[in-house]
Amino acid sequence: MPTALITGISGQDGSYLAEFLLGKGYQVVGMVRRSSTSIYERIEHIQDSLTIIQGDLHDQSSLVSILEEHQPDEVYNLAAQSFVPTSWTQAILTGEVTALGVTRMLEAIRLVNPKIKFYQASSSEMFGKVVEVPQRETTPFYPRSPYGVAKVYGHWITVNYRESYGIFAASGILFNHESPRRGLEFVTRKIAHGVAMIKHGLSKELRLGNLEARRDWGFAGDYVQAMWRMLQHDHPDNFVVGTGETHSVREFCEIAFGHVGLDYNEYVVEDPRFYRPAEVDLLISDPAKAHRELGWEPSINFRQLVEMMVDADMKRVEQVKKQKQG
Numbered sequence: 001m002p003t004a005l006i007t008g009i010s011g012q013d014g015s016y017l018a019e020f021l022l023g024k025g026y027q028v029v030g031m032v033r034r035s036s037t038s039i040y041e042r043i044e045h046i047q048d049s050l051t052i053i054q055g056d057l058h059d060q061s062s063l064v065s066i067l068e069e070h071q072p073d074e075v076y077n078l079a080a081q082s083f084v085p086t087s088w089t090q091a092i093l094t095g096e097v098t099a100l101g102v103t104r105m106l107e108a109i110r111l112v113n114p115k116i117k118f119y120q121a122s123s124s125e126m127f128g129k130v131v132e133v134p135q136r137e138t139t140p141f142y143p144r145s146p147y148g149v150a151k152v153y154g155h156w157i158t159v160n161y162r163e164s165y166g167i168f169a170a171s172g173i174l175f176n177h178e179s180p181r182r183g184l185e186f187v188t189r190k191i192a193h194g195v196a197m198i199k200h201g202l203s204k205e206l207r208l209g210n211l212e213a214r215r216d217w218g219f220a221g222d223y224v225q226a227m228w229r230m231l232q233h234d235h236p237d238n239f240v241v242g243t244g245e246t247h248s249v250r251e252f253c254e255i256a257f258g259h260v261g262l263d264y265n266e267y268v269v270e271d272p273r274f275y276r277p278a279e280v281d282l283l284i285s286d287p288a289k290a291h292r293e294l295g296w297e298p299s300i301n302f303r304q305l306v307e308m309m310v311d312a313d314m315k316r317v318e319q320v321k322k323q324k325q326g
């Protein structure tokens with residue numbers, strides 16, 4: 001039975017990846033950072049099947065100890081400060097975790113067992129002010145946020161440890177992927193939750209930032225399978241993972257509100273407070289290499305994703321409303 005270590009297991013992707021690897025017969029070890037409150041919301045349904053251990057990407061010795069004790073065959077480095085706006089207000093922390101954290105884990109692998117396979121959660125945010133449309137593995141990076149800059153570092157240090165030490169280190173350049181487990185601060189979940197609050201009479205409006213930004217949005221459950229496939233490939237490499245389609249925030253609103261019979265124009269307020277100091281206007285992937293070499297394809301299209309998220313929040317909000325009433 002192979003063993004996988006997932007950093008960031010309490011996050012959106014960590015929860016889907018853990019489910020997927022358990023289904024493949026893996027022993028799954030999940031690293032969580034110490035917290036005074038519960039952080040198991042996304043994994044409580046599988047918690048009994050996981051080995052949860054404490055560690056932090058800030059803390060090199062915790063990483064070394066975890067690798068020594070659990071001897072994983074594969075490490076999936078999903079932990080990061082992943083919210084783009086926070087990367088301006090906490091730029092140094094973002095660099096420490098999202099950039100240098102990658103080196104700390106790679107160093108731990110080099111010291112403990114360089115045969116461990118490593119997956120780095122790289123991001124389409126690295127393409128930023130895009131210099132090519134669509135974006136592929138060879139497209140030059142032009143990051144537009146401290147988060148994007150940190151991810152560029154994480155990407156290149158992954159490539160460097162592959163080339164310097166022969167470590168099986170893969171970099172997955174994943175475009176935005178969403179789900180009902182997405183954090184509430186990200187725009188897709190903010191919209192889905194906002195729609196449910198308005199439909200249930202608990203809110204009157206939804207304040208958003210730039211409605212014209214375009215993203216290549218897919219379903220997180222599909223994307224974690226691409227991560228695993230990268231580590232089963234015959235050599236470590238970089239792969240772009242996305243749907244090859246792009247949609248605006250406005251289109252997301254239109255479908256989400258429309259799904260419950262509402263017109264977004266009556267509820268969405270564009271609020272400059274949510275604008276970013278530097279925006280990423282357009283992302284669209286060319287996932288041909290992942291299709292060709294990994295046999296990976298998305299199974300959920302844009303409309304299905306939007307409707308899945310709205311349906312999930314409609315149920316959640318309804319439950320909370322009932323609890324409050326009764």
Ligand code: NAP
Pocket residue numbers: 007008009010011012013014031032033035039055056057058077078079080081082083097121122123124173174175176177178183
């Ligand atoms: P997420 O929901 O924000 O999860 C981030 C995880 O990192 C959480 O488990 C968080 O723990 C953990 N973490 C943060 N700082 C840490 C630290 N110092 N030490 C240890 N763990 C720490 O993010 P996600 O959407 O699942 O994304 C997973 C990864 O893919 C991230 O690296 C993200 O940057 C990258 N990515 C995401 C997307 C996307 O569209 N979702 C696209 C491309 C790349 P807590 O629960 O304690 O906060």
Ligand code: GDD
Pocket residue numbers: 082083084122123124125174175176177185186187188190207208209210211213214215249274275276279280283
């Ligand atoms: N969060 C947020 N809130 N975004 C808004 C809002 C709002 O109220 N209104 C408009 N937007 C726009 C943002 O300006 C951005 O252009 C777009 O919606 C998407 O924002 P997010 O959902 O916050 O995601 P992101 O694209 O910045 O970053 C996500 O995807 C990256 C991959 O490209 C994160 O998951 C990153 O961790 C990931 O690497």
